[in-house]
Amino acid sequence: xxxxxxxxxxxxxxxxxGVGKTSILFRFSEDAFNISFISTIGIDFKIRTIDLDGKKxxxxxxxxxxxxxxxxxxxxxxxxxxxIMLVYDVTNExxxxxxxxxxxxxxxxxxxxxxxxxxxxxCDLDSKRQVSKERGEQLAVEYQIxxxxxxAKDSLNVEYAFYTLARDIKAKMEKKQEASNPPGARGGTHQxxxxxxxxxxxxxxxxxxxx
Amino acid sequence: xxxxxxxxxxxxxxxxxxxxxIVAAACSRIGKNVLHLDSSDHYGGLWASYNFDGLQKFIxxxxxxxxxxxxVYNLSEKWYIEKDVSEEAEENKTDADPAKKIWSQTKxxxxxxxxxxxxxxxxxxxxxxxxxxxxxxxxxxxAEFRCVTRVLTWLDDRLMPVPCSRADVFATDSVSILEKxxxxxxxxxxxxxxxxxxxxxxxxxxxxxxxxxxxxxxxxPNLIHYVLFAIAGGTDKMNCxxxxxxxxxxxxxxxxxxxxxxxxxxxxxxxxxQCFCRLCAVFGGVYCLNRPIDxxxxxxxxxxxxxxVIESKSKTLNCDHLVIGINExxxxxxxxxxxxxxxxxxxxxxxxxxxxxxxxxPLTLLRFPSLDGxxxxxxxxEVGPATGSCPKGLFVVYxxxxxxTDAENDLMPYAQRIFDMNADQTETxxxxxxxxxxxYNVRDTSAPVASLVDNVHLCSGPDSGLDFDRxxxxxxxxxxxxxxxxxxxxxxxxxxxxxFEDDAAxxxxxxxxxxxxxxxxxxx
Numbered sequence: 001x002x003x004x005x006x007x008x009x010x011x012x013x014x015x016x017x018g019v020g021k022t023s024i025l026f027r028f029s030e031d032a033f034n035i036s037f038i039s040t041i042g043i044d045f046k047i048r049t050i051d052l053d054g055k056k057x058x059x060x061x062x063x064x065x066x067x068x069x070x071x072x073x074x075x076x077x078x079x080x081x082x083x084i085m086l087v088y089d090v091t092n093e094x095x096x097x098x099x100x101x102x103x104x105x106x107x108x109x110x111x112x113x114x115x116x117x118x119x120x121x122x123c124d125l126d127s128k129r130q131v132s133k134e135r136g137e138q139l140a141v142e143y144q145i146x147x148x149x150x151x152a153k154d155s156l157n158v159e160y161a162f163y164t165l166a167r168d169i170k171a172k173m174e175k176k177q178e179a180s181n182p183p184g185a186r187g188g189t190h191q192x193x194x195x196x197x198x199x200x201x202x203x204x205x206x207x208x209x210x211x
Numbered sequence: 212x213x214x215x216x217x218x219x220x221x222x223x224x225x226x227x228x229x230x231x232x233i234v235a236a237a238c239s240r241i242g243k244n245v246l247h248l249d250s251s252d253h254y255g256g257l258w259a260s261y262n263f264d265g266l267q268k269f270i271x272x273x274x275x276x277x278x279x280x281x282x283v284y285n286l287s288e289k290w291y292i293e294k295d296v297s298e299e300a301e302e303n304k305t306d307a308d309p310a311k312k313i314w315s316q317t318k319x320x321x322x323x324x325x326x327x328x329x330x331x332x333x334x335x336x337x338x339x340x341x342x343x344x345x346x347x348x349x350x351x352x353x354a355e356f357r358c359v360t361r362v363l364t365w366l367d368d369r370l371m372p373v374p375c376s377r378a379d380v381f382a383t384d385s386v387s388i389l390e391k392x393x394x395x396x397x398x399x400x401x402x403x404x405x406x407x408x409x410x411x412x413x414x415x416x417x418x419x420x421x422x423x424x425x426x427x428x429x430x431x432p433n434l435i436h437y438v439l440f441a442i443a444g445g446t447d448k449m450n451c452x453x454x455x456x457x458x459x460x461x462x463x464x465x466x467x468x469x470x471x472x473x474x475x476x477x478x479x480x481x482x483x484x485q486c487f488c489r490l491c492a493v494f495g496g497v498y499c500l501n502r503p504i505d506x507x508x509x510x511x512x513x514x515x516x517x518x519x520v521i522e523s524k525s526k527t528l529n530c531d532h533l534v535i536g537i538n539e540x541x542x543x544x545x546x547x548x549x550x551x552x553x554x555x556x557x558x559x560x561x562x563x564x565x566x567x568x569x570x571x572x573p574l575t576l577l578r579f580p581s582l583d584g585x586x587x588x589x590x591x592x593e594v595g596p597a598t599g600s601c602p603k604g605l606f607v608v609y610x611x612x613x614x615x616t617d618a619e620n621d622l623m624p625y626a627q628r629i630f631d632m633n634a635d636q637t638e639t640x641x642x643x644x645x646x647x648x649x650x651y652n653v654r655d656t657s658a659p660v661a662s663l664v665d666n667v668h669l670c671s672g673p674d675s676g677l678d679f680d681r682x683x684x685x686x687x688x689x690x691x692x693x694x695x696x697x698x699x700x701x702x703x704x705x706x707x708x709x710x711f712e713d714d715a716a717x718x719x720x721x722x723x724x725x726x727x728x729x730x731x732x733x734x735x
Contacts, residue, residue: 043493043706044352044493044703044706045706046706047706047707065492066495066497067488067489067498069215069497069498070215070216070497070498070499070500071500072498072499072500074254074485074488075254075482075485076354076482079355079478079482112324188357188358188597189355189356189357189477190355190356190357190358190474191351191354191355192345192346192351192356193346193351
């Protein structure tokens with residue numbers, strides 16, 4: 001099957017329960033917002049292919065599957081991720097404070113050069129706001145990470161956030177490729193698929209013996 | 212945070228080892244309401260992989276708090292390198308061979324995250340039950356694998372590659388043309404014969420030694436060695452029935468992914484239980500680590516319905532079925548006492564080169580026949596940086612055998628054959644230098660054990676076998692007991708197949724809505 005994209009990026013959404021990770025994911029991948037959607041059941045990841053400077057970039061965006069609730073995200077979740085959206089809820093102080101803990105978690109488990117971005121979600125709920133935009137910006141400066149306030153409900157800045165993160169990953173990747181032709185540490189790995197030479201008899205039998 | 216935890220579940224799983232995790236995923240997948248706990252702060256129990264820091268904590272725990280890790284004993288860790296490298300030594304070395312790094316304990320610590328060291332290193336047969344299950348359930352998307360690039364054996368006091376594929380048999384110059392013909396004939400017969408032909412061929416041989424059969428067939432000593440030790444993974448005493456079964460398994464898995472029948476999970480075997488946990492979570496399973504259980508009680512409630520009640524951190528949790536790892540289970544629930552079995556001797560080495568250098572980074576299975584002619588072969592796995600097991604310039608080598616005296620005594624003679632155990636890193640030697648090692652024994656808790664209570668299901672600990680087949684088999688049996696008649700891990704849909712519409716019912720693959728979940732809670 002012909003590849004329908006130039007790049008495939010694995011992105012993660014991370015942050016406390018209820019900050020709107022799944023809503024952000026749905027806003028970006030389906031352009032939908034369903035207020036009754038309160039849990040992540042059944043959501044593994046979503047895919048959207050975007051166009052960046054003439055290149056087709058396939059974004060595979062993974063959700064936490066609720067494993068953030070008791071801080072039990074598997075190390076396997078972080079493997080191979082190239083970008084991470086750290087999400088807090090501007091109406092929930094605690095979720096903002098926990099961003100630091102999530103960054104520590106990322107540093108422990110994700111690749112050292114993973115691109116990160118902080119999102120202050122639910123910025124449409126101004127009357128309930130507990131975290132000012134300035135504090136979000138300040139935190140981002142502290143960690144030297146990009147920051148934007150988003151509203152999955154009003155579709156504010158969600159596109160912008162994913163495009164920004166993807167562009168940063170692409171730039172980093174192209175820079176790396178120019179600098180050196182790495183011996184492909186990630187090459188040669190297998191993802192097992194149903195059509196892997198399905199039920200083909202082993203090589204002992206597939207050819208007639210000339211011995 | 213603890214207060215958020217619901218108290219009623221259909222299935223509670225305690226322990227995140229391989230068997231427990233597969234059962235958790237299978238139950239959650241068909242709509243059971245699952246809580247999955249572990250007493251420790253990480254996934255995997257004795258099946259875990261650790262980075263170097265985590266490994267140091269594990270080692271410390273074994274020596275300082277043996278109760279927490281009561282399955283592990285006789286542990287001895289040893290460094291063969293300095294704490295720090297002097298600037299001078301480093302400079303001298305840089306001149307000599309810039310590619311080689313002089314390692315120190317400090318440098319290991321600095322790169323601790325690049326290590327993923329397995330407590331239970333295992334391989335997957337390319338057509339074995341775990342590979343098939345990962346594919347059929349769609350859990351394969353959470354993991355990546357690398358092919359084992361070669362199988363080695365120890366023959367005539369040196370390492371020898373074992374010809375695995377047909378191409379290998381042709382290419383090798385270690386066997387003669389005549390031998391090649393014999394070997395092909397033997398292997399083709401093992402794979403190609405029908406059940407009846409097999410029955411006919413082996414009816415007088417089944418309980419006799421496989422070695423005698425191979426001798427009877429006129430194989431030369433070299434070929435017998437390859438087939439018996441490397442392909443069948445046996446010993447002199449292996450009977451013919453097992454020998455043929457194991458050889459067939461090996462041969463049937465050839466030609467799917469690489470040159471050998473084996474796959475190794477990227478970042479170590481400890482990733483695999485986590486993949487099943489992820490699926491469980493995706494289908495609504497609730498996860499809680501660092502959650503020791505204090506008490507398990509069996510209760511009969513209204514209408515003779517029996518439930519299991521667990522006390523954990525002064526919270527009471529109820530479930531219809533409890534699935535619990537043998538190492539987490541209160542002893543009074545286990546019946547009968549586990550039978551005496553041979554414990555396992557294990558070792559991990561970190562070295563500065565491969566045991567047999569090759570052009571491309573190798574991934575090696577070495578089957579070491581017993582050096583003293585005894586009944587215990589040693590399985591050796593060597594993995595390099597491309598597997599995510601260690602930083603560049605290093606290799607991790609695992610050794611596993613049955614315990615005779617203790618891990619160090621059992622395995623040191625083998626280590627000395629393939630490593631330089633004392634050399635200075637700056638010297639050039641033929642064998643790779645061992646930079647660090649740990650030897651330990653593990654109690655073999657892999658025998659299936661029954662519980663005293665019908666709705667408490669015990670999961671075995673890791674076995675010393677090469678693959679995960681026993682774990683998969685046991686998990687399926689437990690699942691069938693809990694959910695009779697239900698499909699074991701049906702294929703999870705791909706994200707593209709899930710169509711969400713506002714105010715519409717979820718797609719056909721997701722029969723569970725939030726309301727359903729409420730209804731499924733056990734009646735109180």
